[in-house]
Amino acid sequence: MTNLQQLDAYFTAHRERHLEELNELLRIPSISALSEHKEDMATAANWLAQALKDVQMENVAILPTAGHPVVYGEWLHAEGKPTVLFYGHYDVQPVDPVNLWDSAPFEPTIRDNKLYARGASDDKGQVFMHIKTIEALFALHKELPINIKFLIEGEEEIGSPSLTAFIEDNKEKLNSDLIVISDTGLYGPGKPAICYGLRGLTGVEINVRGAKGDLHSGLYGGGVQNAIHALTEVLASFRDEHGTIQVEGFYDDVLPLADEERAAYAALNFDENDIKEEVGVNELFGEQGYSYLEQTWARPTLEINGVFGGFAGEGIKTVLPAEAGAKISCRLVPNQDPEKIVALLRTHIEKHKPVGVDITITEFDKGQPYLTPFDHPAIQLASKSYEHVYQVPTAFIRGGGSIPIVASFDQILQVPVVLMGFGLSSENFHAPNEHFHLENFDKGLRVIGDYYTALNQLTPEELK
Template identity: 60%
Template sequence: MTTDYASYLEAHRAEHLEQLKALLRYPSISTDPAHRTDVLQCAEFLAAHLREIGLEHVELLPTGGHPVVYADWLHAAGAPTVIVYGHYDVQPVDPLHFWTTPPFEPDIRDGRLYARGASDDKGPTFMHLKAFEALLQTEGALPVNVKLCIEGEEEIGSAHLPAFLERNQDRFRGDLLVISDTTMYGPGQPSVCYGLRGLAALQVDLRTVNRDLHSGIYGGAAPNAIHALTELLASMHDKAGRVLVEGFYDDVQPLTDEERRAYQQLDLKETDYAKALGLNGADDLVGEPEFSVLERVWARPTLEINGIYGGFEGEGTKTVIPAEAHAKITCRLVPNQDPQKILDLLEKHIAAHTPTGAHVTVQRMDTGNPYVTAFDHPAIQLAAEAYTHAYGVRAVFTRMGGSIPIVETFDRLLGLPAVLIGFGLDTENFHAPNEHFHLDNFDKGLRTLCYYWKALPKAMEAS
């Protein structure tokens, strides 16, 4: 038995990547009932692997939807108990024609592993398993007690997990929550995330006439559902991109002066940011102009139209006046904003701005509360130190524009401080075609995690 986890990880790197590829081959798309068996088989694969590396009490726990994969190792007397959260479900893969290689046939190109779930979140979750394996194999024990909660519904809003945690509070008692489902600030620049935006989603279904109509016979008299819907949606923003829904910003918790200074010190080049998106320059960016780009994407709320459809969508032309049109909307929320209140405000706005001749129904969908924590906790500061050990640079502290709704649930139910220690990059196309994970971060991230677990007991003594 060697005592050097870094040497162990290097010696077993090829094996570990093949195991990760096996995990990525499961099309565990949680939102699609056609993949329900694939999701279950992915969970079973993880459970078998957890047993293989030496974790105990491995179970697939029912939730009312896709199961939670649970495992623990509880033999570190006097050491803290850590809940490690991740998810094994993935987003749909459409549009398929944009993928260079099939989404569930993992492929390594130019130091990157391409597959759906490579970065979000199978790759980072799998890294925790490999870090635990390395420590068990090189030291014979883990320095901390661990409990794993790997769910299968994160990509559909963790619909069943809050109630599951409510029922299983005793099982998940601990001292700390650790998650690797966030991104780093940039290549070679790790970051510790201390805040996440919340979520409120809804679908708008608009109808005008009682059927699709011939545009020659009825055009000029009959109301067009797509025209009406686009008019309604246009009422939600001004030309700069500010949200015009009355009351939308009322409860927003403003950034502190310290946070604004910290974001300025990151010195984001907004022109470069815009050009990386294929835009001409910073003037093409949208949003509240009185806030910087980092402030807009990390600490300000948004209202985005994610999809709009109706009428004829096939090849060629079909001269119809569509009778119905639909839109999907999500809002990213910041501290003090309540998802249900935001949905109330949106419904009120829609009712007030529905064009003449149109009838609208609204379906409420996913919600999640925003989360921000103080980053002076010793366990959070240790994450920055662990990054420094592996990357050779000090981590910065950031928020993230995305949402992990269950973080707030863990905090509310169990009072667990959360350490968000991620290894992905914003450019890795999660939720999009050609999702990938940089293997440099796979290697350095494993060393980061091993260092973190070994140093955690001493750091927690100060908390």
């Protein structure tokens, strides 16, 4: 039997036990954003620590951070072979609104071969798959083909505020030849994908203040600045009618798409009509000269996420609002620096500030963009493992979203990051009825096992 056949036999024989164990983890309401779940966070960390011990990981520990702890474990006896650092997270999003769930969010339920529970796809299910892959490799071969370290954090869903400092303080412990993360998705059902780039993120809140209080529109209208009018004037200045950002210098550092990347995206035969139907619009909108995939994967954005101010109750209240505000986020692409972008936003807002108001700007958390060449041997090997199991070519894609800690790994540890996920965009992570297609749970176990075995063929030097 080939290694893949052995893995298939093992995972088939132990599938029900594995799902029962995963359900145990999914029942723990480890919501990092809510302080009342602090004990649940500790329970989840303890569960994972025991799971790592059960699959023969060594030096397993629950290590403190400034916030929720990380879970660590390692096995380092494959002399001369690559060392993989696997990263995932055990925290989950809040479940509100609960009434929109078809089953209890922390009581795992299988319907139509989909496992429904908060964390099923993001990210407990995918973390669990790597742990069970290690179990299988030990059971089949009595040892591992590679060295491996696990780093599982508890704050990803709140922006990983403590993890960058932890990585800095533990560079030696986390030293590795590559990092593997399963917190992304497939290109589509039955269509595996390697995500080799992520957009960064930054944003600001704009607060506009005019008069000392709301004013009667009949007495003062036309003679005193309206804070909402002033705000909308600033907001309208950010983009032109095609969505091209008008902030001076915004595009200066953008890394252009390579011809081979544009060709790879075109080869995906993406149908924009599918997106129109999915989101319920008649036409798409965006920067001219770029396809939808290029716009959402490889071009930066500036989006207004929320606007507030004035009277919004039933009926009408004829006032000049004294205050108004908006929240703005920017998705950034390689070579763009979040700090520089915020500085450019500040300059632009000051330049376009209408008379009669003061404007204050509050900065949000920032995340760097990330990009790995998709011809890197670690990525190419991962694509082959997908193809061995899914029996179709692997797509090479960028992610339009952000995983800020990926850039931290890249900058601090300076090793390649392989993003090999198994979720689908339709699985409602962060929303009611989150679920994980068990077809991809089953295939993903085999892909990971095949990949970890194949990495044995490479030397640490070949991964640099």
